[in-house]
Amino acid sequence: MNSSNNILDSIRIVLVQTYHPGNIGAIARAMKTMGLNELYLVDPREYPADEASSRAAGALDVLDNAIVVESLTEAIADCTQVFATSARKRNYTRPQVSAEEAAGWIKANPNEKIAIVFGRERMGLSNEQLGLCQQLLxxxxxxxxxxxxxxxxxxxxxxxxxxxFGLHRDDLVSTTETSSIEASAESEEYASQQDMERFYQHLESTLSDTGFLVKNHPGEAILRLQQMFARAQPNAKELRMLRGILGSVDKLTNKT
Known part of the structure; x- marks a missing residue:
């Protein structure tokens, strides 16, 4: 099991299409203050930038180690649990948790690779980007x-x-929301986002070959299936079983 400090080290903060470079610097500072250091930037409007560096104060190391990618899919490919963030509850089919509850969930599942995704300043995350996340924070x-x-x-x-994870004072750590899920700490790791994307591609291909989906218009059906599997959050072993089932169907449809 990971130690508390190691868990903080492995939590990834992902910023999607950040508009103001100063916000990136301020976020690096906020992260370092609380013991976080893994920052991914998805298609930032302006970065690197002097304003980001000046706002980072003593957290230039977080900025220097930040990884810039073109898409959210790239940023979370190796993660097994992804939290989208919002200022309020939304009409969202997946679990919705407060920031405190999310921290409790992460504590109860210490072996997962976590990403917490923050959207654009003005518009937040798109529906497509929300669809890549398992929980709404x-x-x-x-x-x-x-x-x-x-x-x-x-x-x-x-x-x-x-x-x-960073404090060891009982009066500051809330456990009320997390006691009921502590038992899941030793469960097998969830499948990574990269593996889930491959599964979705395989699923769509197989269902198209069986005639369940119209090849050029998979439409709402595949989206609902993705939402269903995201809610189910299969672990790596379960996902291998699902891929095996699809493989058996492929053989029956004479797919090469």
Missing amino acids: YIPGNPEYDVLNIGSAVQIVSYELFKQ
């Missing part, structure tokens, strides 16, 4: 003014993680 606030700066959002989430 929301930060409750004033319902009449739920506009939260992205740097503040990262700071809040980072603090909840630090409470769970």
Whole structure:
């Protein structure tokens, strides 16, 4: 099992299409303050940038080690559990948890590779990007003014993680929300996002060959299937079994 410090080291913060480079620097500072250091930047508008460096203060090492990728799929490919973030609850078919509950879930599942995804300053995450995530992490606030700066959002989430893994004072660590799920800590690791994407491609191909899907218009059916499997969160062993089932169907349809 990973130690608390190792868990913090392995939690990835992902920023999607960040508009202001200063926000990237401020987020690096917020992360380092709370013991986080793994930062991925998905298609940032302007980076590297002097403004990012100046806002990072003493967290230039986090910026220097940040990895820039073109898509969210790349950023989370090796992750087994991905949290999308939002300022409020949404019409979302997957589990919705507060920042504190998310930290508790991560504590109860210490062997998972975690990514926490933050969207664009003005528009957040697209529906397609939300579809790549297993859980929605929301930060409750004033319902009449739920506009939260992205740097503040990262700071809040980072603090909840630090409470769970960076501190050792019982009066600061909340366990009420997590006691019922502690038993899952030793369960087999979830399948990685990369493996899930390969499974979805295989699933769509097989269902098209059987005639269940119209090849050029898989439409809503495949999306609903993806949502169903995302809710189920199969582990690596279960995913191999599902791929085996698809392979058997492929043989029956004479697929080469």
